[in-house]
Amino acid sequence: MIKLFDQPDNTWELIANGLPWTLTLAGSSLALGFFLAIGLALVRLSPYRPLQALAYAYVYLFRSTPLLVQIFLIYYGLGQFEAVQQSFLWPLLREAHWCAILALTLNTTAYTAEIIRGGLLAVPWGQVEAAKACGMSTWLRFRRVIFPQAIRxxxxxxxxxxxxxxxxxxxxxxxxxLDMTLIARKETSATFSIEPLFIAAAFYLVINFVATRGVMWLEYRLSPDLREAKTGRTLPDQDVANAH
Known part of the structure; x- marks a missing residue:
């Protein structure tokens, strides 16, 4: 008979031991994927058709195949090639955690690139033209005008x-x-109790709560209109309209 909520007190501690791996995998893949995605999004928007096609193929491939399959192909598949085994990358690719980080990074890069590309396309072209008229270089326009608005x-x-x-x-x-999920699965198999799975779910819930609140705070800091609305102040153009 399956037991529910009948685990020893150290179950939370056992599953918490996998928390560093979960945070490492998520943090590393998101950080690496974000910077790779910026370059990929710019390539997607470049005027060179061959580069556009390669970037589109990459995005289509990783967005159209399951992440689990990608993890298996990298972890089990790359080792089948002798050229990979003899390369300088083999000391990394034979380790499960590096393969997991690689798979997660490649996957999130594809999705993030499309998100950033949409943000770049949403920047009003008139502001870009105005920046050109002010004599801004391409890099300065991107850094001061285009990218901040695209990120918002x-x-x-x-x-x-x-x-x-x-x-x-x-x-x-x-x-x-050995992340939280694997520890919870092992504990569930050993004790025939589903409490470890509930505990792991609770950890993921808290992590995602913190992450979403962090994104909301960042969105608030990067959006002057949200700050103005919260404080009850009006934007400059609204002040002019009210004055009339």
């Missing part, structure tokens, strides 16, 4: 990607990564 536009969608990636780290347990 993309932040809600990227917040969803953060949540999805945190949850996706649980798939790393299938290649022996």
């Amino acid at each position: 536009q993309a932040l809600p969608g990227y917040g969803n990607e953060i949540v999805l990636m945190i949850k996706s780290t649980s798939l790393a347990s299938t290649i022996t990564i």
